[in-house]
Amino acid sequence: MKRYLYLLFICVYGVSCDRSPEKQLSRTEKRDQILKNIVPPKISENTMLLTKFGAVGDSLTDAKPAFDKAIEACREQKGGKIIVPPGTYIVNGPIHLTNNLCIELQKGAKLVFGSNPEDYLPAVLTSWEGTFLYNYSPFIYGYQLEDVAIIGEGVIDGNSRDSFSKWAENQKESQLLSRKMNHENTPLKERMFGKGHFLRPQLIQFFECKNILIEGVTIKNSPFWCVHFLKSENITARKVKFDAFNRNNDGFDPEYSKNVLIEDVDFNNGDDNVAIKAGRDHEGRRTGITSENIIIRNCRFKGLHGVVIGSEMSAGVQNVFVENCTASGYTKRGIYLKSNPDRGGFIRDIYVNNVSFADVEDCFFITSYYHGEGKGFETDIRNVFVDNVTCRKATNAGVVIQGYPSKKVRDIHFSNVKIDSAATGLSLSNAENIVFNNVIIGQEVKVPSHAK
Structure with a gap:
């Protein structure tokens, strides 16, 4: 009798007696729930023409100073869209993005990055093959940002076939050192690579970013991985074209990242088209x-x-x-x-x-x-x-x-x-x-x- 009353008590006072399992979502229901959480960032209507900041698309003039000035203007104005008109723009050093920024490469516009390693210093916090460390800056780098976009029908050329790409032949010592630091939990501030080492930088990296869009552009000739989404979320990558055949020229590498949509992309890569990662060892x-x-x-x-x-x-x-x-x-x-x-x-x-x-x-x-x-x-x-x-x-x-x-x-x-x-x-x-x-x-x- 006591056992019967106890069972009656738990059923009446909040403990369910229905042990049927929760309904499992179908594949499409699960996918559609995820899609609801992936929303491209809103593009700023505050437009700025890169050439107004001194850029010249003549294949000769360094456009990095113009990018730096335009991005600083966007930072001061709490956001903006930098329009890069047709032309070939040499960029001798990294483009460091800011919040609420869109770079639009118009059809006929081409960014060609310089090949002098010194231009990509000082070293920045990044990750290399699943280990956090300081290294040469990715050519386009966003760190702890929100609402960033790279769009348009232009080209991003890493120009690395005869420079950074060849470092792969000399990277082994630094590669093994990075793995040793990983296994031994070496403090991050001591993981200094960059000059004197041969760890190739990524072409584009979004690190601890939210609300990312990359759309329409053609990506080629990367020094290492082409597009690295690292500890980032709410990412849309669509209608991108790859023409990247250097060593380790993966297309997209989402790592420690979630809510990612990759759609309508034309891959043509010397390595993995999409490589999903989540850290090493x-x-x-x-x-x-x-x-x-x-x-x-x-x-x-x-x-x-x-x-x-x-x-x-x-x-x-x-x-x-x-x-x-x-x-x-x-x-x-x-x-x-x-x-x-x-x-x-x-x-x-x-x-x-x-x-x-x-x-x-x-x-x-x-x-x-x-x-x-x-x-x-x-x-x-x-x-x-x-x-x-x-x-x-x-x-x-x-x-x-x-x-x-x-x-x-x-x-x-x-x-x-x-x-x-x-x-x-x-x-x-x-x-x-x-x-x-x-x-x-x-x-x-x-x-x-x-x-x-």
Whole structure:
């Protein structure tokens, strides 16, 4: 009797007896909720012509002083839009953005950055391959800003093929030092790189920024990653064109960032088209800011890899949507999720829908043992949903899943996938609950033959 009265009490006085689970949102409902939180910044109506500040688009005159003056005017006036008219503008040093600023590159306008490393000093706070440090300034740099935009039909040329790009041959010592500082939790003020080191700067970086728009421009010849969204949120990138073939010329690299929309973009990159990251190893786990709510849709992929998650993803990546995209030419890997047991973190709730690839090495590749190295911090990879994906030819493999013995990749769902030709159809190891529904790799087998 006492037990009955106790149960009656908790049901009447606020503890629900209904144990039915909450309704799970569908993929489209989840995506649409995210889209509601991505709103481009409002562009200021306070317009300023760059040439009024002394810029000359003659391929000779340094336009950096004009940019500095125009941006200072925008800062004093609490916002503005700098219009860059047709012409070729040499910029010998970085453009440091301010709040409530839009730079509009009109059709026929081209920014060509100078190649003297001294011009990109003093060093600024940035990140390099998932480790925070001080380094040469990104060529276009926004730090702790709100409401910033780069728009128009002009060109941003990093002009780095014969200068910064070649530093990759000499970067190893500094690269390893940065990783050592990461693992040893070296104080940030002691992580001074820049002069005497060979860590290439990014072309464009938004660091701890909110409300970002990059639209319409063509980006080429970057010293390192093309566009790096670092610890930023509410980002819209649309109708951008890439023509970037230097080493590590990723297109977009969202890192520790959320609420990101990448749409209607023409990629043509020497490296990853989109590479989603969330910090490296110890520092990434300490920072603990997940990259999440990222939508990539209606894009044209071309380059090394289509969409990559990792390998620097130690704080975790979740809620990524790749929709209605196509690829042309050869792509080494279409969809590539990569980590290793140095990283930790997780990759989960990834949705790939209505995507077509032409020729690839591997169409879909998940690995928990990238570069065959690492120990102690296995990554949890699960809840990946692939639907309506086609591929013409995979010279290596159609689907590869490589988990780790102590933490298997699990709950991966393939539906309506057609790969016309593959040297290896499936390669699955340390994986569980891998579900296939209407999947054909190679020539479809129809009515079975019969003995005559």
